[in-house]
Structure formats: C-alpha cells, structure tokens
Amino acid sequence: MNIYVIMKRTFDTEEKIVIENGKISEEGVEFIINPYDEYAIEEAIQLRDDHGGEVTVVSIGDEEVEKELRTALAMGADKAVLINNEDLDDSDQYTTTALLAAYFEDKEYDIILGGNVSNDNSTGQIGPRLAEKLGIAYVTTITKLDIDGTTATMERDVEGDMEVVEAQLPLLVTAQQGLNEPRYPSLPGIMKAKKKPLEEIDYDDLDVDEDEIEAKTETVEVYLPPKKEAGKVLEGEIGDQVEELVKLLRQEAKVI
Amino acid sequence: MAKKVLVFAEARDNELRNVSFEAIGAGKEIAAGGEVIAAIAGENVSSLTDQLFHYGADRVIKVEDEKLKNYTSDGYGQAFLQIVESIDPDAILLPHTSMGKDLAPRLASKLDAGLISDATGIELDGETVVFTRPIYSGKAFEKKKVKEGIVIATIRPNNIAALEIDESRSGEVFEESVEIKDLRTIVKEVVRKSTSGVDLSEAKVIVAGGRGVKSEEGFEPLQELADLLGAAVGASRGACDADYCDYSLQIGQTGKVVTPDLYIACGISGAIQHLAGMSNSKVIVAINKDPEASIFNVADYGIVGDLFEVVPLLTQEFKKVLQTS
Structure with a gap:
C-alpha cells in the first residue's frame, strides 16, 4: 500500500505568542509536529504494519523542518520529503495546496493522511483542498479507520456526534483526536531514522508556474487580544459570594 | 458598490x-445594500425557508433530494457548486461548523479562490472586506482579506450578530434541481452522542x-444549573x-471551541489546552477549590470554594x- 502523510511543523502548543515588527516572532520558540498530524503519522505506520507497503511523510517549509521529518522517520515512517519554499514570499493555503498537488501529480497513492487542522493557523483547509485538486474523495475528522481491500470504513467526529462513513481508495482522510495514541520515537528508531531517505525538493523544481501559485489571501494585521484585567475573586461567606456573583452577572456584566 | 452574497x-x-442567521x-454587511441569497440543501427543507427571510435573506434557493439527507462533501458539494455557478456571487459565506469546515475548502479549491476560515469579525475597508480571525488557539488574532476575485469565508x-427577526419579511423561494450522482462517500450510520437539547457550539451560556x-453523578448539579439558565x-x-x-462535551484545543456570553467553569484547573477552547468567551466565572488554579487568571469573577457547595x-x-x- 502506498501511504502518504502531509505534515506541518508548528509552534509547541504551550508557546507564548510575541509580536515583533507586525509579525509573530519565532525567536526561541520550540517547534513540534502539529499534534493532529502526529495522529496521521501513527495511523499511517499502523496501516503499513497491517497491510504492508510504505509510509512517506511530506512537508513544506524551510530546512528547519528536517528535524520534525526525522522525528516522523524515527516514529517509523519509511521516507520523508521536504518541499522547500524558503524563497517563496507569498504563500497561503491555496499556494500550499498547489505545491502539494504538483508533488502528487506523478505519484501513486492509496491513501493520504493529514491532521484535520493545525494548531497555528487553524484553517483546516489543506486536506479538502488537496483532495479536490487530486480528484479523490476525502473524509475529515476521523477517529477510526479500517481498510479491507479497497474499501475504507471510518468513524468520524461531527461536533461530538459520530458518523460511520464508507469510501473507496484512493482516499484522503484527516485525523481527529481519539484516532490513536501516537508513539514516542524509540532509541533504535531514532538511530534508524538517520539512515532513512529524506529527499529535499525545491518548490520551483515542481511543475508550477510562480504566478499561478500566488497567495489568494493577505494578512493585513496581526495583534494580541487585549489584556484581560484581573478578575474579581469574591470574598466572604460562600452564600454571600454567590449572591454577589448573581448580582454582578446581572447588573455589571449583564449576561443573565 | 452593492454586492451579491451567497x-x-x-x-x-x-x-x-443559529449560525445560519x-x-x-x-452577508448583509458585505452586500452593502446588495442582495443576500440564502441557500439550503437537504432531504426536505421547505419548512425552513420562511425563517431565512425573517432573518434577512432577500432570496432563498433550496435543493431537495433524498441523497442530501445526510451531509456528504460530494452530495452537498455538487448542490452548492451548481448554485454558485448559477448565482455567480461576489462572496460566499458558510458556517464554521463540521459541515462548513468540510465543504468550504473544497468549494474554494474548485473555484481557485481564497478562503478565510473561522471569521469572528467583519469590517469594510472601502470595497474590501476585512475579516478578523483567531490564530494560535486564540492567543493572537489576524485581520485578513482576499486579494481579488470571489471572497469565501466561514x-x-x-x-457576528444576526439581524433582529422580522416575521413580516418574505420573498420568493427558488428551487434548484441538481442531479446528485457518484457519491464516493456513504454515511452508514449516525450516532447521536450529544445529550442536552442546547447546542454546545452555539450556546449563549455554558456550565462546564x-x-x-469527580464522577458522572458529579455533573448533576451542573446540569440543574444549566437547565435553569x-x-x-x-x-x-x-x-x-x-x-x-x-x-x-469536550471544550478545548481538541474538542469544541466556544465563545458564549457566559462561561461558568466548575472544578476546571485551566490548562492551556482548555483555555484555547473558551478564553474568548465574553464573561468567565471560575469556581475552584484551589485559589492558585490558572482558570482564575482568565476569569472575570471567581469563587474559591467547593463546587458541590457553590x-x-x-x-x-x-x-x-x-x-x-
């Protein structure tokens, strides 16, 4: 089975956001594999172990992404591909999809997995956008995946409710929390990962026309939410506090 | 210039x-005096069209087909794409719900268009629509626009406030006939897990x-408060x-992101992953035994005490x- 994972390198979830010169500063920031993409990588490895084949993890970014790709290889993926877009100034979800679509153009794939959303820009666009460009079906926010022959049966999370969905391969799916428990790379895994192939492709080596992949959207401003004033912690007898709270909610906050 | 918004x-x-309204x-804001066309698809949606007018739609298009009973990206994609082609709008808006998140990127990809996901605010800068959206789980915000061509947003x-309901408003309902075919994904079963009648992602008040x-039974006093409110x-x-x-019921980075008017956090310590799902709520109340709990840092009002008493x-x-x- 030809299994592909599309992965993004993102800020560690715990990172504080600092804005410098109108942009989000990456100084001193810890990076990780986007947590939802980790589910996708784990599922891909399990699929390969059950059905045979190969797992290739593909990411877009600068050379720094090699670190997260090595982590994916250490988890158990077979190959990694970095599409280097360092020299591309203007990029959004449309651009990213165009690059991925160009990469997949001459590949044979049974399934492509990704996270349902990233923890930075949180658009969740890439999976469905890519499937549309490749002309394949997609199922988002899956929490269970079984493949029998060319039939995939999935459970998907729909705002807390659960849907059982069936589709034929080739297919693109996006992972939701609950799909699996991603493994930590083992020490032998980390050693082996060093020798696994990590291919780097420059974005302009792909069959794309620079004018045609130009971003469709533009960020005008980035800002931090207004600092919240310290809240009021009430004091006194519990009964009095409750009485005061209800009064505050009705008269000061006016939400009830 | 007046615009046509679908x-x-x-x-x-x-x-x-409610998010439809x-x-x-x-859409009214973006249309700037132009036309807002509301489209609705499903197996049987005729009873819903009046309400779309009451909330401000100038025109309503419906697509009815038994193949649209359950949402699938193929079925709804075909229906909505045909409507887009016949209307040729300047902007398309969808709710940022399971459906919208699944469908909007596909439409945008098909139309080679820009898509602004998860908008929480809209302003007009001359002819340009500028959207506000949270990034990094609400730790920052960005203002974003589509450079040119059709504007799509969830x-x-x-x-964003709906218009005041006005039951005197009405209009003409157009039926679009779409041949829904080649569904590649089949919904075999839908298992309802959400219990309460109030939709968590749209609730004005949440008791969490x-x-x-401490236990399943421990949620009972919370449910009683919720029922009352x-x-x-x-x-x-x-x-x-x-x-x-x-x-x-989960609220947080994994789980639902909510922005109710009032969020009452009971016995929640306030891990960053949870804050990611609720810190943009308008008013936050924290009830926790531990005065050091980080939930108090985002709370407008706090009571240090045992939730089972409070x-x-x-x-x-x-x-x-x-x-x-």
Whole structure:
C-alpha cells in the first residue's frame, strides 16, 4: 500500500505568542509536529504494519523542518520529503495546496493522511483542498479507520456526534483526536531514522508556474487580544459570594 | 458598490442553526445594500425557508433530494457548486461548523479562490472586506482579506450578530434541481452522542465541569444549573478522560471551541489546552477549590470554594432572582 502523510511543523502548543515588527516572532520558540498530524503519522505506520507497503511523510517549509521529518522517520515512517519554499514570499493555503498537488501529480497513492487542522493557523483547509485538486474523495475528522481491500470504513467526529462513513481508495482522510495514541520515537528508531531517505525538493523544481501559485489571501494585521484585567475573586461567606456573583452577572456584566 | 452574497445555511435535525442567521447578518454587511441569497440543501427543507427571510435573506434557493439527507462533501458539494455557478456571487459565506469546515475548502479549491476560515469579525475597508480571525488557539488574532476575485469565508458561531427577526419579511423561494450522482462517500450510520437539547457550539451560556466534578453523578448539579439558565453543559478534557462524561462535551484545543456570553467553569484547573477552547468567551466565572488554579487568571469573577457547595447555591440564587424579575 502506498501511504502518504502531509505534515506541518508548528509552534509547541504551550508557546507564548510575541509580536515583533507586525509579525509573530519565532525567536526561541520550540517547534513540534502539529499534534493532529502526529495522529496521521501513527495511523499511517499502523496501516503499513497491517497491510504492508510504505509510509512517506511530506512537508513544506524551510530546512528547519528536517528535524520534525526525522522525528516522523524515527516514529517509523519509511521516507520523508521536504518541499522547500524558503524563497517563496507569498504563500497561503491555496499556494500550499498547489505545491502539494504538483508533488502528487506523478505519484501513486492509496491513501493520504493529514491532521484535520493545525494548531497555528487553524484553517483546516489543506486536506479538502488537496483532495479536490487530486480528484479523490476525502473524509475529515476521523477517529477510526479500517481498510479491507479497497474499501475504507471510518468513524468520524461531527461536533461530538459520530458518523460511520464508507469510501473507496484512493482516499484522503484527516485525523481527529481519539484516532490513536501516537508513539514516542524509540532509541533504535531514532538511530534508524538517520539512515532513512529524506529527499529535499525545491518548490520551483515542481511543475508550477510562480504566478499561478500566488497567495489568494493577505494578512493585513496581526495583534494580541487585549489584556484581560484581573478578575474579581469574591470574598466572604460562600452564600454571600454567590449572591454577589448573581448580582454582578446581572447588573455589571449583564449576561443573565 | 452593492454586492451579491451567497450564504449557505445549515440545518440540524430539521432546524436551522443559529449560525445560519449570523451568516446572513454578515452577508448583509458585505452586500452593502446588495442582495443576500440564502441557500439550503437537504432531504426536505421547505419548512425552513420562511425563517431565512425573517432573518434577512432577500432570496432563498433550496435543493431537495433524498441523497442530501445526510451531509456528504460530494452530495452537498455538487448542490452548492451548481448554485454558485448559477448565482455567480461576489462572496460566499458558510458556517464554521463540521459541515462548513468540510465543504468550504473544497468549494474554494474548485473555484481557485481564497478562503478565510473561522471569521469572528467583519469590517469594510472601502470595497474590501476585512475579516478578523483567531490564530494560535486564540492567543493572537489576524485581520485578513482576499486579494481579488470571489471572497469565501466561514463564520464562527456566536460572534457576528444576526439581524433582529422580522416575521413580516418574505420573498420568493427558488428551487434548484441538481442531479446528485457518484457519491464516493456513504454515511452508514449516525450516532447521536450529544445529550442536552442546547447546542454546545452555539450556546449563549455554558456550565462546564472538570476533574473537580469527580464522577458522572458529579455533573448533576451542573446540569440543574444549566437547565435553569437554558445553558449547555461542557467539560474539560480531564473530565472526559476520567470517563465522567462523553467526549462530545469536550471544550478545548481538541474538542469544541466556544465563545458564549457566559462561561461558568466548575472544578476546571485551566490548562492551556482548555483555555484555547473558551478564553474568548465574553464573561468567565471560575469556581475552584484551589485559589492558585490558572482558570482564575482568565476569569472575570471567581469563587474559591467547593463546587458541590457553590453550584447548588448558585442555582438556588438564580431561581430566586429569575422568579422575581
């Protein structure tokens, strides 16, 4: 089975956001594999172990992404591909999809997995956008995946409710929390990962026309939410506090 | 210049979701005196079209087909794409719900268009629509626009005001006949897990419990308070992991992102992953035994105390004042 994972390198979830010169500063920031993409990588490895084949993890970014790709290889993926877009100034979800679509153009794939959303820009666009460009079906926010022959049966999370969905391969799916428990790379895994192939492709080596992949959207401003004033912690007898709270909610906050 | 805005409304259990009306409200702003066309698809949606006019739609398009009983990206994609082609709008708005998140990127990709996901605000800068959206789980915000061509956006529930309902408004309903074919994904079964009647992502008031709730039964006082306030019950990941409640109630980075008018956090410590799902709520109340709990850092009002003592007292007090007012 030809299994592909599309992965993004993102800020560690715990990172504080600092804005410098109108942009989000990456100084001193810890990076990780986007947590939802980790589910996708784990599922891909399990699929390969059950059905045979190969797992290739593909990411877009600068050379720094090699670190997260090595982590994916250490988890158990077979190959990694970095599409280097360092020299591309203007990029959004449309651009990213165009690059991925160009990469997949001459590949044979049974399934492509990704996270349902990233923890930075949180658009969740890439999976469905890519499937549309490749002309394949997609199922988002899956929490269970079984493949029998060319039939995939999935459970998907729909705002807390659960849907059982069936589709034929080739297919693109996006992972939701609950799909699996991603493994930590083992020490032998980390050693082996060093020798696994990590291919780097420059974005302009792909069959794309620079004018045609130009971003469709533009960020005008980035800002931090207004600092919240310290809240009021009430004091006194519990009964009095409750009485005061209800009064505050009705008269000061006016939400009830 | 007046614009033509197409809004894809969404129904759940044959009732229009509130975010559909909010999207019409957003559409009115973008249209700037132009036309807002609301589209609705499903197996049987005729009973829903009046309400779309009441909330401000100038025209309504419906697509009815038994193949549209359950949402699938293929079925709804075909229906909506045909409507887009026949209307040729300047902007398309969808709700940022399971459906909108699944469908909007596909439409945008098909149309080679820019898409602004999860908008919480809209302003007009001359002819240009500028959207506000949270990034990094609400730790920052960005203002974003589509450079040129058709504008597509998904609207986060509970952030953009719907128009006041006006039942005297009406208009003409057009039926679009779409041949739905070649569905590549088949919905075999839908398992409803959400219990309470109030939709968590659209609730104006949420009463949420964390590990401090201690057991499944521990949610009962929270449910009583919620019932009284017409609120939805939510939970932190800790409470879900401990099996006190179903994951369908989970609020946080994984789980639902909510922005109610009032969020009452009971026995929730306030891990950053939970804050990511609720810190943009308008008013936050924290009830926790631990005065050091980080939930107090984001709370507008806090009570340091045992939730099993505080929450029932709160229910009692609300009962008292709501009866007399």
